């Protein structure tokens with residue numbers, strides 16, 4: 001089955017200009033609405049899982065084993081795969097046990113995902129941990145995908161995203177996106193070898209390791225890389241206190257963007273990134289004449 005061309009996944013995803021930004025600041029702001037791939041398997045979750053699905057199929061794996069937080073978009077998307085494509089999915093979940101109040105877990109369970117709960121200390125060891133290894137060894141014919149889906153097979157889907165943007169907006173000057181693991185940014189950057197544009201990343205996490213992490217992904221995706229293109233800027237001041245922290249001013253901003261531009265944002269990733277981008281536009285980090293593509297990486301919940 002070619003998952004990309006299946007009727008449930010919408011690719012290429014649309015692009016849309018936010019016109020009044022140009023009128024006010026001379027910066028052309030275009031949103032790549034990648035959340036529109038699918039309401040459940042949305043944005044970069046689809047892009048990263050797509051190549052994994054192809055690999056699973058070509059190698060004859062029976063199903064997928066992965067890892068995720070109990071509220072994570074990754075777990076939600078995996079449950080979507082189970083529901084839409086009937087793929088056997090096992091997820092090792094960080095946490096103490098099933099909580100029916102948690103909508104992500106409840107959805108995963110009703111979709112038929114097999115859930116194993118691992119306490120936080122053991123979970124930190126992930127694939128290398130004794131408990132995880134024991135579970136994985138019981139399913140030798142399952143493809144193991146890391147948390148967030150950022151492995152070498154993710155690249156083909158990210159390349160697909162890159163190619164769509166190149167066709168839709170050939171003259172862009174900046175690719176802008178949120179960051180968690182850095183896998184999506186690393187994948188896109190590894191496509192940008194001959195690209196004259198810059199990448200600007202707005203991490204959802206607090207820390208100073210983002211640049212290095214993205215570069216690690218570039219090396220993972222492109223083993224022959226000799227020199228990392230000098231095209232990356234990390235704008236790390238817009239995490240709003242850290243991963244998963246959602247202060248009221250962020251929620252107010254998200255509401256305002258929804259009302260003004262009819263653009264839905266999530267509070268963990270895209271809301272923070274779009275906030276940082278708008279601040280940077282106002283403060284002239286981007287210059288008149290720039291053509292900025294904001295990649296909306298998904299994460300919306302119904």
Ligand SMILES: Cc1ncc(COP(=O)(O)O)c(C=O)c1O
Nearest residue numbers: 180181182183184269297298299
């Ligand atoms: C909606 C959304 N945007 C961005 C990211 C960050 O992507 P990456 O981990 O590839 O940096 C994630 C998840 O991990 C996500 O769910």
